[in-house]
Amino acid sequence: MPTTTRSESTQAALLEAARDVFAEKGYVNAKIADITGRAGRSIGSFYNYYDTKQQLLRALLERFPAQIVERARDGLSDDWAANIEAAVRAYFHTFRDYLPEMIGVFQLSMSDPDAAAWWRSQRAYGIASVLALIDAVEQDGDRIGLDHHVFASAIVSMLESYCWTWLAAGGDDVDAVFDEETAIHTLAAMWRRAMVGES
Structure with a gap:
């Protein structure tokens, strides 16, 4: 069993404390002193380890895209329609797991052009995954009669916005009860129908 060095232990404590503080106060209101105090460090x-609070946030989100891909792969089959649902489920669950960080990156992106550019680079992983699925569908003989890149960006935006609205922002003021399985199934069906017109 590998031993954990003091340096690794301190860095892990700072990351875990940052998640807690971001969840409680939000990224914007969180202070470095709050994070180090929670971690029991100076x-x-x-x-x-970090020059800025923003650099720490990036470190926390470093595995967000890879986590989605790994989870989606766990549900892959030869049925591309089922793969869409697996991808939606993976995105939904990962967004929820990274909720404090996602709130932080959304807050930061609204006021910091560099942060917004960095987040676009993270979104590119999702867009590439949607494009790969489009290629697989077209290789099976179904033609997608839409611009592929616009479509991929729209799908990622739909997932991102929906998860933000219902997991971070308290939902919509509509007469509806949130149900995670219904949401995942509906978003996956919308993706399929938009791509090939399936019911």
Whole structure:
């Protein structure tokens, strides 16, 4: 069993504390002193690993795209329609698992062009995955009569916006009860229908 060095332990404590503080206060209101206090470390120790709070947020989100891909792969089959549902489910669950970080990156992207550009680079992983699925569908003989890149961007935007609305922002003021399985099934069906007109 590998041993954990003091440095690794401190960095892990800072990351875990940041998640807790972001969840409680939001990224914008969180202070480095809040994070180091929660981690039981000095403020100086923070700067041994990160130059800014934004850099720490990026470190927390580093595995977000890969986590979605890994989870989606677990549900893959020869049925591309089922694969769409697996992808939606993977995105939904990962967004929920990374909720404090997602709130942070959305807040930061609204005011910081560099953060917005970085988040676009993360979205590119999802767009590439949708494009790969479009290619697979077309290889099976179904033609997608839409611009592929616009379609892929729209799908990623739909998932991102829906998850933000219902998991982070408290839902819509409509007479509806949120049900996760219904949401996943509906979003997957919308994706399929938009792509090939399936019911």
